[in-house]
Amino acid sequence: MYAHVDINNCYVSCERLFNPELEGKVVVVLSNNDGCVIARSNEAKAVGIKMADAEFMVRKLLQENKARIFSSNYALYADMSARLMNNLARYTYTLMVYSIDEAFLALSEIHSLDPDQHARTISENVMKHTGLPITVGIGPTMALAKLANKAAKKQKLAYFVLDTESKIENTIRNFPIEDVWGIGHAYYDKLKAYGIKTAHDFRELKADFVRQEMTVQGWRLHQELWGKPCNVIKDVADRSKGIESSQSFNSYQTELAPIEEAIAMHAATVALKLRQQKSMSMQLTIYLRTNKHNVKHDQHYPSLTVKVSFAANSTHQLTLVAVQAARAIFQPGYHYLKAGVRATGIIPEGEVQFNLFNTYEHSREQKLSELMDGLNSRYGRGTLRLAADSFERKWAMKQEFLSKQYTTDWKHIVTTS
CATH class of the missing domain: 3.30.70.270 (Reverse transcriptase/Diguanylate cyclase domain)
Incomplete structure (x- = not known):
C-alpha cells in the first residue's frame, strides 16, 4: 500500500496558521511580482476566482469580496x-x-x-x-x-x-x-x-x-x-532532474551589475540546496530572459552551460563560475526580466574525482560553506553572504503584500501580550 499526502490550499493554509483571523475569509496568494493568483482559499474559489487569474483582471472582484491578498512568502x-x-x-x-x-x-x-x-x-x-x-x-x-x-x-x-x-x-x-x-x-x-x-x-x-x-x-x-505497481518510491533525491533557482525582476534590467547580483544570489541558493541533499554539481547553466509578451522590446534568451572544474557545492566556487558566465552572455541594449541558475550533472557528495594536478582547496571550501550555513541557520537566512550578492537587491521582485517571516526571522516570531 502507498499513501499520498498533501496540504489543503498550501500557501493559504500557511498564512492562516499564523493569522487565524483569515479563517472563513476570501484569501489569495499571488505569484512572483504579484502577477497571478497561485493559491486560493475555498471562499475565494466560491466567488469565482480561478487559478492563474491575473491580479489586475480580478482586482475588482477581490475588492468587492474584501479579499485578503498576500505575496508569495517562499521562506515561510x-x-x-x-x-x-x-x-x-x-x-x-x-x-x-x-x-x-x-x-x-x-x-x-x-x-x-x-x-x-x-x-x-x-x-x-x-x-x-x-x-x-x-x-x-x-x-x-x-x-x-x-x-x-x-x-x-x-x-x-x-x-x-x-x-x-x-x-x-x-x-x-x-x-x-x-x-x-x-x-x-x-x-x-x-x-x-x-x-x-x-x-x-x-x-x-x-x-x-x-x-x-x-x-x-x-x-x-x-x-x-489496475492495482499493479509500476512506479517506485525513492527515499533519496532524484539527481537526474537538477536543481534550479530563478526569479523575475521587479522591473526591466539593462545594466550588468544588478544581473550579476541576481545570478550570485541564485548560485548561492543552488549551492545551499546541493549541500542540504549532500550532493555536488559538475556543471551550471546560467540564463537570462527578456519579456516575450512585450513586443516593444527586442527579445534575447541567452544561456550558457559551464563545466565546473571539480564537482562542487561551495557557495564561493559556484558563484564564481555563475557570475563569469553571466558576464559572457549579457548583452547591452536588451531589457532583461528574469535570470536563473540551474545545476546539473549532480553526484553524491562523497564521489568527487580529483587528480594529481588539482589546485582546488576542497576542504577549505567545505569549511567555509559549513561556517556560512551555521551562522545563517542561527541568525537567519542571508545573514552572511558573499559580497557579490548585494544586501540592497533593488532588482528584487515586487512583493507589496508580503507577510512576516514568522519562522525564519527573530523579529517576526509570534508573541503573546
Whole structure:
C-alpha cells in the first residue's frame, strides 16, 4: 500500500496558521511580482476566482469580496513544508517528497497495517504538530493513492482508502480522466478523441493499445489503475532532474551589475540546496530572459552551460563560475526580466574525482560553506553572504503584500501580550 499526502490550499493554509483571523475569509496568494493568483482559499474559489487569474483582471472582484491578498512568502512555505515532511517521516520507512506540499509514503513494510487507522493517525497528528490541514489518500499503487486523495477532497474527507477492488471500481467509475495523475493536456486531448471520459474508460482500454498511443509512461499509469505497481518510491533525491533557482525582476534590467547580483544570489541558493541533499554539481547553466509578451522590446534568451572544474557545492566556487558566465552572455541594449541558475550533472557528495594536478582547496571550501550555513541557520537566512550578492537587491521582485517571516526571522516570531 502507498499513501499520498498533501496540504489543503498550501500557501493559504500557511498564512492562516499564523493569522487565524483569515479563517472563513476570501484569501489569495499571488505569484512572483504579484502577477497571478497561485493559491486560493475555498471562499475565494466560491466567488469565482480561478487559478492563474491575473491580479489586475480580478482586482475588482477581490475588492468587492474584501479579499485578503498576500505575496508569495517562499521562506515561510518552505519551512512549513520541511516541518510537514519531518512529521510524515514518522509514519513510513520510505518517504518521497514530491513537491513543496505533497509526498508519497510506502506502507508495505509496516506490520499489521490498518490503512484507515493509519490514515486517521497521520491526519490528526500532522494537524496537532504542525497546524496544517492535510488530505491523505491510500491505495495499492501510487496512482491510486493520488486518485484516493483527490476523491477525498471531492467528498470533503480528511482521508480516503482504496483497499478493495469494489472501492476502486466505484471510485474510478465516474472519476474524470483529466483529474488522473499523469494525464496532461496532450494525453487528455488524445483520449478525448477516443471518447475516454473517465478513469474507468481508460482502464478498460487494452494495455497494448495504451502503450502504442501513450508510450511506456501511459502504460504504467494504466497498469497502476489496475492495482499493479509500476512506479517506485525513492527515499533519496532524484539527481537526474537538477536543481534550479530563478526569479523575475521587479522591473526591466539593462545594466550588468544588478544581473550579476541576481545570478550570485541564485548560485548561492543552488549551492545551499546541493549541500542540504549532500550532493555536488559538475556543471551550471546560467540564463537570462527578456519579456516575450512585450513586443516593444527586442527579445534575447541567452544561456550558457559551464563545466565546473571539480564537482562542487561551495557557495564561493559556484558563484564564481555563475557570475563569469553571466558576464559572457549579457548583452547591452536588451531589457532583461528574469535570470536563473540551474545545476546539473549532480553526484553524491562523497564521489568527487580529483587528480594529481588539482589546485582546488576542497576542504577549505567545505569549511567555509559549513561556517556560512551555521551562522545563517542561527541568525537567519542571508545573514552572511558573499559580497557579490548585494544586501540592497533593488532588482528584487515586487512583493507589496508580503507577510512576516514568522519562522525564519527573530523579529517576526509570534508573541503573546
